[in-house]
Amino acid sequence: MEDKGTSNLTPAQRGAYRWGLIVAAVGLILLLWPGLERWHMAGPANTGHEEIECDTCHVDAEGNAVGQTFANLGFALGIRDEPVHFVFAPAGNQQCLDCHEHEDDRHPVARFLDPRFAEARASIAPQFCVSCHLQHQGVRVTAAGTDFCHNCHADTEVEDDPVDVPHETLIADGRWETCLQCHDFHGNHERETPTRMSERLDLAQIRDYFAGGESPYGYRRLTVMQTMKTESDKGEDDDE
Numbered sequence: 001m002e003d004k005g006t007s008n009l010t011p012a013q014r015g016a017y018r019w020g021l022i023v024a025a026v027g028l029i030l031l032l033w034p035g036l037e038r039w040h041m042a043g044p045a046n047t048g049h050e051e052i053e054c055d056t057c058h059v060d061a062e063g064n065a066v067g068q069t070f071a072n073l074g075f076a077l078g079i080r081d082e083p084v085h086f087v088f089a090p091a092g093n094q095q096c097l098d099c100h101e102h103e104d105d106r107h108p109v110a111r112f113l114d115p116r117f118a119e120a121r122a123s124i125a126p127q128f129c130v131s132c133h134l135q136h137q138g139v140r141v142t143a144a145g146t147d148f149c150h151n152c153h154a155d156t157e158v159e160d161d162p163v164d165v166p167h168e169t170l171i172a173d174g175r176w177e178t179c180l181q182c183h184d185f186h187g188n189h190e191r192e193t194p195t196r197m198s199e200r201l202d203l204a205q206i207r208d209y210f211a212g213g214e215s216p217y218g219y220r221r222l223t224v225m226q227t228m229k230t231e232s233d234k235g236e237d238d239d240e
Contacts, residue, residue, distance in 0.1 A: 041054070041136060042135070042136040043135075043136030043137055043138065044136060044137070044138035045135075045136065045138070046133065046135055046136065046137060046138065046139060046140060046212075047138075047139060047140040047212035048140070049135070054088060055088070056095075057091040057095045057096075057135075058088035058089060058090070058091055058095075059088070059089050060087070060088065060089070061084065061085035061086060061087055061088055061089045062084070062085070062089070063084065065086070065087060068084050068085070068086045068087070069086070071083070071084045072084060072086065091130075091135065092128075092129075093109055093127075093128060093129050096129040096130075096133070097109075097129075100129075102188075102221070104187050104221075105186050105187060106183075106184075106185065106186060106187040107126070107185055107186055109126070109127050109128065109129060110127075112126040112127040113127055117152060119151070120151040120152050123151050124143075124148055124151055126151070126152075131143070138212070139210060139211050139212050140209065140210055140211065140212050141209075141210035142210075143210075145177075146176075146177045146179075146180050146203060146206055146207070146210075147176035147177045147179075148176075149176050149179040149180070150174075150176045153171070153179070154171065156171065162195045163182075163195050163196070163197065164195065164196050164197055165197045177203060178197070178200060180201075180206050181200035181201045181202075181203065181206065182194055182200050182201070184217045184218075187221075188217075188220055188221055189215060189217040189218045189219060189220050189221060190218050190219045190220075190221060191217045191218040201216050201217075202216075
């Protein structure tokens with residue numbers, strides 16, 4: 001016996017449904033095909049990450065793609081309370097530190113776990129790399145503004161202050177944007193901190209750097225992973 005719901009469809013409608021299912025199946029296959037992960041990236045890769053494969057930073061999400069798809073459909077329909085990660089799980093601090101950790105970091109994420117930084121954690125969550133470097137935004141730094149230093153340094157005192165405009169004055173005047181004009185936040189670059197305000201960087205240079213432009217802070221120091229790669233490449237050259 002022919003299903004009434006199906007018998008009411010015209011040949012054109014049936015053809016449209018068939019093509020719709022074919023297109024959906026092809027789309028799902030392309031979405032899940034190994035090597036095509038960039039087709040469903042959350043956004044453009046951040047500066048310096050353009051050539052990095054997805055699984056370098058992302059571990060597999062719990063379950064499989066079929067189960068994840070149905071779980072997220074259930075969330076969309078209100079059957080589930082929360083969505084699940086699809087194919088890959090989000091990257092966390094450890095994935096960032098695997099490549100970017102270095103012993104001379106002036107603001108390592110672990111430092112912000114200190115109880116004295118509780119207010120800063122509540123305000124800007126500096127204990128997470130992605131609070132300043134949210135990924136898939138196509139830039140280098142995503143933190144809003146350049147004056148976030150006040151969250152930790154409002155009571156900073158500098159003995160024998162070498163700057164021609166003392167830090168005490170800058171703090172009292174709320175000139176927090178000047179911090180990054182003189183200081184390299186992580187200490188990633190070979191840079192001598194200026195002692196004259198006239199020598200500080202222009203804010204436009206810093207904003208351009210945040211957006212992915214050239215560094216105004218000088219030559220970049222090599223991270224542990226970069227150093228290992230450099231030494232490996234050198235070894236290969238020596239073997240030739």
